[in-house]
Amino acid sequence: MGNNIDLVGPPPRKRRLTLGLDLGQTIDPTAIAIVERYLPPATTFFFDDEGKEVEAPPTVRPIYQNLWLERLPLGTSYVAIVAAVRAMLARPPLLGCAELVIDRTGVGRAVYDLFVEAGLSPIGITITSGDNEHREADRSGWRVSKLALVSRLQALLHSGELKIAKSLPEAPALAAELQDFRATISESGNASFGARSGRHDDLVLALAVAAWWAARGPENEVSIRYGLFG
Secondary structure, eight states: OOOOOOOSSSOOEEEEEEEEEEOOOSSSOOEEEEEEEEOOOOOOEEEOTTSOEEEOOOOSOOEEEEEEEEEOOTTOOHHHHHHHHHHHHTSTTTTTTEEEEEEOTTTHHHHHHHHHHTTOOOEEEEEESSSOEEEOTTSSEEEEEHHHHHHHHHHHHHHTOEEEOTTSTTHHHHHHHHHHOEEEEOTTSOEEEEOOTTOOOHHHHHHHHHHHHHTTOSTTOEEEOOOOOO
């Protein structure tokens, strides 16, 4: 009596959620990928020089979990896409604790501005050639090489730090895209990345964008309760 202990569900943990959006055009659907980044809690305890029990800092690496994959129907208008994303961000577990990162390569600033006008505070990513990344002069977003995006995604998958649940409806499609996604070396020695001719890579790019931003660091972590998407 007299306390406000919440007995429903486990205690809060630090989480960081990123919604990556690869905007489709005429022949490619728009793809959505949601990635969670979290640091597992420390489990080691020791006594300091005053005999007080102290919890050791975590020594494990962050874990990334792909919570959601979705491709919107081909031909969905950008206005409808904005509305769909806004609805997703307005409900748990994304409500108030997710960052929206948009691959605006090709579609231009006008489509990105639709999300800004909807009050969604998106982070714009323009995919470039080369191997570098830097913030744009107007600070509205970033210019990131496809090499950087693909390398980060491959590293997280190879290390097992990025988990993709087989239960996700689009998981088989993502697996197929990953198999088709490859590097091509030009005669001048430049590398380009993408799906084979006639194949899609929208899920791969949405996941790569989300994973790249999620792995940048814990500066935007917030404390929320566990929850399943949907």
